[in-house]
Structure formats: C-alpha cells, structure tokens
Amino acid sequence: xxxxxxxxxxNKLREIRGILTGLDVDxxxxxxxxxxxxxxxxxxxxxxxxxxxxxxxxxMLGVVAVAEDSGFEIDALDNEPGLHSARYGGVLASYPExxxxxxxxxxxxxxxDSPARVVCALAVARGDRILFEARGTIEGRxxxxxxxxxxxxxxxxxxxxxxxRTLGEVPDGEKALVSHRGxxxxxxxxxxxxxAPPEMV
Numbered sequence: 516x517x518x519x520x521x522x523x524x525x526n527k528l529r530e531i532r533g534i535l536t537g538l539d540v541d542x543x544x545x546x547x548x549x550x551x552x553x554x555x556x557x558x559x560x561x562x563x564x565x566x567x568x569x570x571x572x573x574x575m576l577g578v579v580a581v582a583e584d585s586g587f588e589i590d591a592l593d594n595e596p597g598l599h600s601a602r603y604g605g606v607l608a609s610y611p612e613x614x615x616x617x618x619x620x621x622x623x624x625x626x627x628d629s630p631a632r633v634v635c636a637l638a639v640a641r642g643d644r645i646l647f648e649a650r651g652t653i654e655g656r657x658x659x660x661x662x663x664x665x666x667x668x669x670x671x672x673x674x675x676x677x678x679x680r681t682l683g684e685v686p687d688g689e690k691a692l693v694s695h696r697g698x699x700x701x702x703x704x705x706x707x708x709x710x711a712p713p714e715m716v
Contacts, residue, residue, distance in 0.1 A: 517540075517541045518541065519543055519544075519573070519576065519578045519580040519581070520581055521581065522544065524667075525544075526668070527696070530690075530696055531700055534697055534704060535707075538704065538707055548576055554571040560598070560636070561585065561635070561650075562584075562636040562648065565584045566638040566640070568584070570640045573640040573643075574643060579639065580641075581638070581639045582638055583696065585600070585635040585695060586599075586601070587668075587669040587672070587673060588634060590630045591621060591624050591629035592624075596613070596617070604616050617672070627659060628657060629656060630654070630656050631657050631673060632652055632653060632655065632695075633653055633655075633673055633682070633694070633695040634650070634695055635650065635694075636648070636649070637650075649706075650699055651695040651696060651698025651699035653675060653695050655674050656676070657673070658672055658673065664683060665684060665690070671683030675693065677693070678693065682694060
C-alpha cells in the first residue's frame with residue numbers, strides 16, 4: 516500500500532516514519548511532488564485543517580494521503596498560538612523569535628508557568644472521502660525557559676510533567692511514545708495493522 520505523508524516538514528516526516536516503521540506501507544513525502552502548491556489553511560480547528568489538506572493532496576495527486584495539523588496552546592494566552600503556531604510572529608520568524616514573543620506576553624500577564632498542551636489531528640483521505648481520523652493531545656505547562664535540542668518546533672518550550680523535561684530534551688524514540696503526534700499516529704498504525712481497507716489499496 517502506498518501512502519503520501521502530506522508534509523514539507525522534514526522533522527515531522529522523520530518522526531512519522533519512525534512511528535509507522537515496520538508496517539507494510541510505502542510512505543512517501545511531498546518532496547516527491549515539488550510542483551504541487553500548498554493549500555491555504557483556513558479551518559477553524561486542527562481537525563478541519565487536517566481534513567482539508569488530506570483531501571487536497573489526495574485529489575491533486577491521485578494517491579491516498581495522510582495529513583496532520585498540530586500546534587501549541589497556552590491557556591493564559593487564550594490558547595494561542597494554536598492554529599497559528601507555525602506562522603506565529605510571521606512566516607519568516609524563527610522559533611527562538613516565536614519563543615521570545617510568547618514569553619514577553621506571558622511576563623506581561625505574570626503567567627510564565629501557564630498550563631499548556633500540544634495537539635495533533637490527522638486525517639487520511641482518498642479523493643474527497645475521509646477514511647480515518649485521529650487526535651492526540653498531551654497536557655503540560657510552559658517551561659520556565661526553553662530547553663533541549665532534541666526536538667523541533669515548540670518542543671523546547673513545552674514542559675511535560677510525567678517526564679520532568681521539555682519535549683525538546685527527549686530523544687526521538689522516547690518522544691514518540693508520549694507525544695501528541697505519537698498518540699495520533701499510533702492510532703493510525705493500529706488501524707493499518709488491522710488490515711488495509713480496500714479503499715486504501
């Protein structure tokens with residue numbers, strides 16, 4: 516079975532490949548289709564964006580596609596950056612710049628240790644039909660300072676109490692066992708291990 520992992524983020528693709536390793540599935544990333552423009556992400560939830568991306572790429576490329584949308588929600592900032600996590604501070608802002616802007620806002624509210632969570636929603640589509648959906652969420656808080664260089668994105672800023680570390684301090688293999696993306700894609704793994712449904716072949 517062939518499955519397009521609809522992301523241009525090499526870190527996400529590496530993480531997803533690790534979670535799905537060992538399955539009888541040929542995974543290919545968007546690097547194999549460089550001429551395809553990215554769709555606008557206009558959904559009002561992570562799930563809406565995941566569905567829209569999966570349908571878009573599956574329809575455009577004629578393949579079964581899995582897409583995910585994920586982000587960092589901070590309670591004290593009304594769940595920002597949320598859906599705008601990747602573009603927070605502008606599309607050219609680096610993650611250290613995003614971190615600095617968020618910490619400035621949290622200091623203004625005296626909420627540096629605000630509860631927070633990371634969320635991942637995924638959808639699998641064949642054409643305009645959604646075949647499978649899953650969601651993974653883990654709860655924690657904002658780290659006192661960003662720590663760790665193992666992860667990517669907001670990992671250094673998200674402190675996960677059960678491990679006593681930020682996700683940025685957790686190696687890939689261990690992170691996949693507890694992360695939001697790990698939870699969501701293990702649900703997909705279980706679904707595929709049950710036998711690929713005919714519409715996915």
